[in-house]
Amino acid sequence: MEQELEDPRTIILENIGRSTEGLENVSNDHNDHSYCKPLNSSHGSDRHYENGPVAVASDHQENHDMHYSTSTNVVVGSNAYHQQPVQKSRDEYYNREPFQKSTMIKIHEAMARQRVYQDTFEGNAFDHQANNQSIENSLDVYDRYVPNYHQPLPTNTDIGSSDDLDMNESLNQNDVENNYNSDEYNQQQIQYYHHGYANDHHHHSQQLHQSSTNCMYNQQPYLSNSDTDDSNDPYTNQPHSSNGQPINPYRQGSFQNGAGFNGNNQRRQPSHSVKSILKKTNRRKHNHSADEMTSNKQIEIETDMEKINEAYRRSSVFYDTQSTSSSDSQASSSSSNSEISEYYEARLAVPLAKGAALDTKTLCRDILQELEAKKIPQTIFAKRVINRSQGTLSEIIRKPKPWDSLKSGRNIYVRLFNWFQLPVDQRMEIVDKRINWPVPEKKQNTRKRKRTTEGPAPKKPRTEFHPATKNALKRIYDENPKPSSEMLGIIADSLKLDKGSVTNFFQNTRRRTKYQKECNHHPVNQYSEDEYQEDEYEEDQQQEDYY
DNA sequence: TCCAAGTCAATAAG
DNA sequence: CTTATTGACTTGGA
Numbered sequence A: 001m002e003q004e005l006e007d008p009r010t011i012i013l014e015n016i017g018r019s020t021e022g023l024e025n026v027s028n029d030h031n032d033h034s035y036c037k038p039l040n041s042s043h044g045s046d047r048h049y050e051n052g053p054v055a056v057a058s059d060h061q062e063n064h065d066m067h068y069s070t071s072t073n074v075v076v077g078s079n080a081y082h083q084q085p086v087q088k089s090r091d092e093y094y095n096r097e098p099f100q101k102s103t104m105i106k107i108h109e110a111m112a113r114q115r116v117y118q119d120t121f122e123g124n125a126f127d128h129q130a131n132n133q134s135i136e137n138s139l140d141v142y143d144r145y146v147p148n149y150h151q152p153l154p155t156n157t158d159i160g161s162s163d164d165l166d167m168n169e170s171l172n173q174n175d176v177e178n179n180y181n182s183d184e185y186n187q188q189q190i191q192y193y194h195h196g197y198a199n200d201h202h203h204h205s206q207q208l209h210q211s212s213t214n215c216m217y218n219q220q221p222y223l224s225n226s227d228t229d230d231s232n233d234p235y236t237n238q239p240h241s242s243n244g245q246p247i248n249p250y251r252q253g254s255f256q257n258g259a260g261f262n263g264n265n266q267r268r269q270p271s272h273s274v275k276s277i278l279k280k281t282n283r284r285k286h287n288h289s290a291d292e293m294t295s296n297k298q299i300e301i302e303t304d305m306e307k308i309n310e311a312y313r314r315s316s317v318f319y320d321t322q323s324t325s326s327s328d329s330q331a332s333s334s335s336s337n338s339e340i341s342e343y344y345e346a347r348l349a350v351p352l353a354k355g356a357a358l359d360t361k362t363l364c365r366d367i368l369q370e371l372e373a374k375k376i377p378q379t380i381f382a383k384r385v386i387n388r389s390q391g392t393l394s395e396i397i398r399k400p401k402p403w404d405s406l407k408s409g410r411n412i413y414v415r416l417f418n419w420f421q422l423p424v425d426q427r428m429e430i431v432d433k434r435i436n437w438p439v440p441e442k443k444q445n446t447r448k449r450k451r452t453t454e455g456p457a458p459k460k461p462r463t464e465f466h467p468a469t470k471n472a473l474k475r476i477y478d479e480n481p482k483p484s485s486e487m488l489g490i491i492a493d494s495l496k497l498d499k500g501s502v503t504n505f506f507q508n509t510r511r512r513t514k515y516q517k518e519c520n521h522h523p524v525n526q527y528s529e530d531e532y533q534e535d536e537y538e539e540d541q542q543q544e545d546y547y
Numbered sequence B: 001t002c003c004a005a006g007t008c009a010a011t012a013a014g
Numbered sequence C: 001c002t003t004a005t006t007g008a009c010t011t012g013g014a
Helices: A008-015 A054-067 A090-095 A101-121 A128-138 A141-145 A270-288 A292-321 A337-348 A360-374 A378-386 A390-398 A410-421 A424-430 A467-479 A485-495 A499-513
Strands: A036-038 A073-076 A086-089 A192-196 A218-222 A463-465
Touching: A101 A467, A101 A485, A337 A410, A337 A424, A360 A390, A360 A410, A378 A390, A378 A410, A410 A424, A463 A467, A463 A499, A467 A485, A467 A499, A485 A499
Parallel strands: none
Antiparallel strands: A036 A463, A073 A086, A192 A218
8 A cells, every 4th residue: 555665764854854874774664464463363254253253263272283382373464354364373473573663653753743733723833843853752762662572482372271151141231221320320419328348358458347247338327428529539439538438338218227238147038128128219209209300210219129029029938948058059949040030130230229329449349359258250250240241340340440430330330239238148149150040131132233234244353463563552542542533544554453453452442541540549650751661561551459 | 433331252361 | 260351342422
């Protein structure tokens, strides 16, 4: 496509009136788009992933088995999706220079130009001085963006373990959706409770209330106005209490009675909580029935409660006959698994009280601890409790987003919370691998890409960026996290990437970086522009725990 | 079409 | 085996 007529560095140097002597020679460009590598071989022809990527994985494994010791055949080339894949060895792929040295200069220049254009367009004076400066700086951009690196030889990618715990199904996401999560959540006058939690976890530096070991959320009324205090915790938008305590996540009106709802799980009966929920609901109804929106919500809540009640009624026999040990995997004959499961589902789906806010950070930390303590695998927890994949769970738990920044994602945290409110035996029963809970129906609305007339479009194989390419992208991102579409095109061309991939990269990075700053208070993480000499790009984002 | 937020799911890391 | 990472896809809204 584009032809490299002249080394852009020359142009730049000439532009700023400097000699071109001493420029390092660079080889000619090769426009073969060889610098990003879809992971899966055999693609592009007529393979459609009707059976999911698994089918391809086995191909991979085949290659792997046959060629690993010397070199693994991989598809090389961002165009593999549209064209015939090119087989190259992994070694060769990694040892290749991903793109021309001049490339980064070009990109940098283009970005500078765009800035200039924007400035001009916006009527700002164009600072030639600054521009030259910027161009000049761009000369060493390549070295900054593409540090030397020594790609280790591919390690054994133990592919044999294609563990199919197979809770397959991209499960029904509907069940969660009828929880309300409108923004009137935020508009409410919110009353928070002080969130002092006491449990058997010792690592909490700010632990204060020491009471029953199982009462995770021992709540006490705590009045505050979430919008008036500037020392708000981004995670809850709640003020910190004077003594630095984490602030309670819950609003009055729902489950404020910690003893009643969560209390001592040794003695508590399911009926207790169900009743208590219903009671609260009714009370809420009286309090808020004036507003129409509110009454609509009310109806939803009531429906939820009905479901719970209903499910509970049907499964109550089970609880009555349930022995103390929940280790008995088989439910009593009088209550089917699906009924119980229904009950649990209803419990997990209970919406938070209107206006309530969860302290996601604290919640997740505790949940995480619980998982570790109880040896509950994420895979099963993810499916059973929040109905999501393991990877999703991991990210949600590990990097919880502030409540106020959440949209529909709030449902997940609510479910997490609800699960945690359950007495341990129920809690554990839900995630007991020995029990085969009925799999939630899949939302069959799998009308994937309807573009093509013949079935689902093939999935684009995952791109594996060359380390240097990845690094370059990161640097560019640092400079401009939100390039215009045009810029994206330039970047893609320059780095020999698919524009879609570049777009995805920026999109993903933006989203994944969004709360990092708020989380990272360590100065160590403050990115410093001048010490990335060596290859330190592999450990680039140690997202330092912020607890 | 673009974006953000939510996810999936392959696969790298531990 | 379990968990963390991350490119691509899906949804819902301009």
